[in-house]
Amino acid sequence: MSTLAVHAEGVWKIFNEGAANEVTALSDVSIDVGKGEFVSLIGPSGCGKSTLLRVIADLIPSTRGTVAVAGMTPHEAREKHQYGMAFQQAALLDWRTVRRNVELPLELAGWDKEKRKARALELLEMVQLQDFAEHRPWELSGGMQQRVAIARSLATDPEILLMDEPFGALDEMTRERMQNELLRISKATGTSVVFVTHSIPEAVYLSNRVVVMSPRPGRITHVVSVDLRDRNEDTRESDAFFESVTAVREALRGRVAPVGEGGARLAETS
Numbered sequence: 001m002s003t004l005a006v007h008a009e010g011v012w013k014i015f016n017e018g019a020a021n022e023v024t025a026l027s028d029v030s031i032d033v034g035k036g037e038f039v040s041l042i043g044p045s046g047c048g049k050s051t052l053l054r055v056i057a058d059l060i061p062s063t064r065g066t067v068a069v070a071g072m073t074p075h076e077a078r079e080k081h082q083y084g085m086a087f088q089q090a091a092l093l094d095w096r097t098v099r100r101n102v103e104l105p106l107e108l109a110g111w112d113k114e115k116r117k118a119r120a121l122e123l124l125e126m127v128q129l130q131d132f133a134e135h136r137p138w139e140l141s142g143g144m145q146q147r148v149a150i151a152r153s154l155a156t157d158p159e160i161l162l163m164d165e166p167f168g169a170l171d172e173m174t175r176e177r178m179q180n181e182l183l184r185i186s187k188a189t190g191t192s193v194v195f196v197t198h199s200i201p202e203a204v205y206l207s208n209r210v211v212v213m214s215p216r217p218g219r220i221t222h223v224v225s226v227d228l229r230d231r232n233e234d235t236r237e238s239d240a241f242f243e244s245v246t247a248v249r250e251a252l253r254g255r256v257a258p259v260g261e262g263g264a265r266l267a268e269t270s
Contacts, residue, residue, distance in 0.1 A: 029218065040207040043214065058074035088168045098132050128147070146178055
């Protein structure tokens, strides 16, 4: 069994290759994500963060390079339900109850009715929504809907959770509560997380490492290690937090020499 949740090496993604409208979205991207690690991807809009997430998830193929998830190809990992995914919109089905939304991946995987019901209720208790199991999604707040989406993404006990700005549409207070909830869940499950965000404070608060990407074509320019103990409400006021936020901001502004150009390396990429 691989010790890495994700291993990507020399990944390129070129849309419409050879055509007049060719676009290089990713350029020679290499990154490792360890088991149980929380890694955030950050960079300017259009830099390829979501594209990289989709390559890892086997939603689109890479043009060149190799990607492994838990020691398997992305396609094999998807077939074995090694992924959980959550996006900015919860994408819940209004005609199904909250519980049956969480059950959906299990239903598609062929679980019997009683087992998937028990698993869904277990997950709803984990995200503290057990009292809303028989409600419809439209009866829940935005933050509650996102918790349902996270519960659904964890239904098959995946190796890795891929999240594309899942809290981007939430107000600031709800967003902070959801960040704490996600940290609690990832710690409880040991699931590896790759998280796309535009928010520097969010990336720092959540992550073991923050991967900084360049404008298109997307490349990894810096990897910032974050060492915060006992992350809680006070963490956001700590000197260590502000130092890490500054390090990521300086990397985004190009004020630190990029990896591979002789500058100070902020962190290792594996």
